[in-house]
Ligand code: NA
């Protein structure tokens with residue numbers, strides 16, 4: 001039940017991350033055409049890519065990648081450990097990730113509440129988009145918190161949180 | 177003492193199979209809070225997660241990986257390898273040499289070692305393994321070839337060095353050219369030597385008549401076109417290196433369309449694979465900033481450099497000790513972070529010793545690149561491992577001969593700095 | 607507060623962080639001078655640990671780092687923080703000043719935190735630095751943004767119309783826009799290649815900022831004396847650290863800061879001059895703008911101030927009052943900066 005809801009949230013965020021990547025490609029290509037062919041660059045494109053598209057791509061995409069075990073780990077000792085010990089290593093992995101991502105969540109909340117309370121936004125008249133800063137920073141705690149929720153689930157079930165050691169050729173997780 | 181404890185914690189977490197990004201991140205947290213308590217930790221937690229990722233200069237990583245995924249989807253990659261297989265014929269390790277050369281060319285353009293490694297891992301390793309290459313050799317080779325990106329212009333990292341060192345950007349970029357070429361040759365020579373000692377690593381192909389060879393060239397055209405789009409975009413001033421990555425991704429998408437390989441499922445898979453690789457890389461980079469700032473605060477680097485700089489030893493010996501420091505840092509930190517942290521401290525010492533700042537820039541970048549494939553934190557090795565599902569420690573073992581070859585080059589450039597300085601001094605103008 | 611190790615008893619060690627390399631005036635004539643004075647004035651009871659060159663984060667990050675106490679004294683460069691500290695860009699408006707000392711003296715009034723009870727605090731402290739939990743210790747202004755181009759000599763504002771110029775954001779974008787040129791945002795490290803390959807027609811920078819990027823190697827022409835604008839940078843101490851310090855050490859920091867403001871502006875002017883010579887020797891051709899041309903620049907850039915005030919007021923910020931305060935402080939500031 002909780003698993004299914006979490007999965008939906010992860011997939012929805014993952015979809016936005018994929019769209020952010022596609023938007024990055026299109027925006028940069030448009031910028032090249034606008035500058036070189038039309039002679040009128042989109043002055044806001046660098047800010048858009050760094051503050052929105054990169055942040056959305058990474059933070060909203062992170063939950064899916066953790067669920068699919070996309071984060072590498074070193075197996076050399078693990079493979080030689082007794083079978084009974086291995087689940088504890090998996091729990092340690094999920095626990096480590098959980099602590100780290102909760103810390104990132106807290107940092108993101110500190111940042112977002114600060115910039116939202118101050119009402120910060122790039123001033124009109126500068127080349128950047130004049131969107132409130134929190135619309136960018138809020139993606140940090142959002143993505144980190146959803147990832148942390150998945151890690152809680154991994155901690156409970158004891159499933160590994162890293163690339164399965166298949167030794168086979170490319171095996172990419174899909175965004176559904 | 178504190179630093180040793182934190183690095184030990186990192187090592188233990190890594191050995192117990194904690195994902196690399198999580199392990200670095202937690203070690204960074206522990207380090208920062210033990211160093212300065214909650215205020216220090218809170219300050220860096222508020223800034224690092226957002227500003228490390230909200231970075232235009234990281235954009236080429238997902239963009240070049242996406243380009244590689246579309247090249248795979250178009251099916252042109254395997255035809256290209258067919259062409260390479262037919263043309264190299266019975267040459268020993270022909271495909272490996274071909275991969276090195278084409279990889280070096282791609283790395284040269286991409287300007288990002290991590291993006292280059294991820295791209296090559298997706299496109300060339302499966303093909304090499306299909307042709308009977310030893311998997312470890314193929315993985316190791318690709319991890320090493322990716323490191324060429326920072327040496328051959330355009331190179332964001334060499335420009336960054338030049339700005340930090342206040343040296344001529346043009347000369348520093350030119351200085352990377354010949355060493356980049358020599359590193360390429362050293363990688364090829366190492367591959368040939370390995371295959372000669374153990375012919376099972378890479379099978380010989382068969383000879384083909386010229387008519388067959390010419391027929392395979394149809395696959396080369398589209399790839400050359402794509403290559404021309406990216407390289408030409410940069411060299412003719414159409415696009416910045418970052419934008420060229422986007423042009424490449426769109427071009428590869430167009431290639432899929434032209435070859436009628438575009439399906440919704442295919443596009444989704446390409447985006448998903450790009451997300452998986454990029455998220456892993458970006459998480460490690462973000463976490464490495466936290467750990468890096470902890471190391472900076474403790475001033476271990478500065479202490480080391482001061483100690484080494486104060487030694488009454490011949491300049492070459494002192495430089496080699498500094499080189500060891502860079503190798504160790506490269507094993508734990510992001511290259512840009514290493515440069516920002518060390519160049520202002522180390523460069524005056526190095527200049528005092530009588531070394532040229534342009535030469536030093538090339539050496540620092542070369543050493544940091546070697547760090548990208550050295551355990552325990554060789555980012556390029558993790559990227560390749562991520563793409564192929566092979567255990568990182570196998571790849572670490574496979575790159576050892578290549579590291580040895582690159583270290584020999586470090587010694588060569590130290591003994592004969594003219595090799596590095598020749599081009600910038602003869603062509604660099606004023 | 608105090609660093610966890612190394613300092614002998616009775617000595618308070620403060621961490622300073624900024625984004626400038628050790629050879630930059632902000633570092634050499636700013637932080638180094640400040641540290642030397644503060645150590646001397648406190649008889650060694652203050653010690654400092656300095657992290658230059660963005661070793662602890664990007665320029666923008668130093669506000670949060672200083673406020674939280676991760677570092678004690680941090681750089682605050684309003685042009686990089688146009689979203690957080692928009693009013694503090696007032697000295698960077700075009701035509702404000704072409705030297706470094708008068709605007710620095712004026713700003714040190716506007717940014718002053720006032721007396722112990724907060725009386726006499728400047729408008730920028732009450733509206734921006736104070737609410738951020740920061741107190742300005744010293745401030746510098748890099749004057750002299752010029753238009754640097756590749757293959758296009760600029761003899762007046764009309765030559766700029768239609769060009770694509772790399773601009774670093776904030777008020778400067780508005781100035782470039784007002785001249786009929788298109789501001790392009792390109793990251794600093796990519797600027798050299800962008801100019802050398804013709805991705806953009808030029809850039810706007812003060813000479814001293816152009817030298818580290820070695821623009822003399824790629825740009826051919828530069829204006830000299832075009833009143834495009836300036837770049838403000840300040841060093842601030844976090845309120846939390848400040849409150850933990852004893853009264854006499856606070857007085858030391860205040861005095862050392864005021865002396866540094868006066869010293870730094872001369873360092874900046876000398877560096878700008880040195881940089882201009884070096885760039886000229888490197889092949890960058892400077893075109894001195896005649897008084898008539900300067901007047902043309904001023905006319906072309908005139909709408910920027912009005913627009914800036916309107917934008918600030920639209921956001922509910924005291925733009926008009928800040929501009930008036932700045933103009934008055936500039937008029938009364940004497941060359942040589944505030945009292946030392
Ligand atoms: Na390159």
Ligand code: NA
Pocket residue numbers: 506507508546547548549550551552553554555
């Ligand atoms: Na490494």
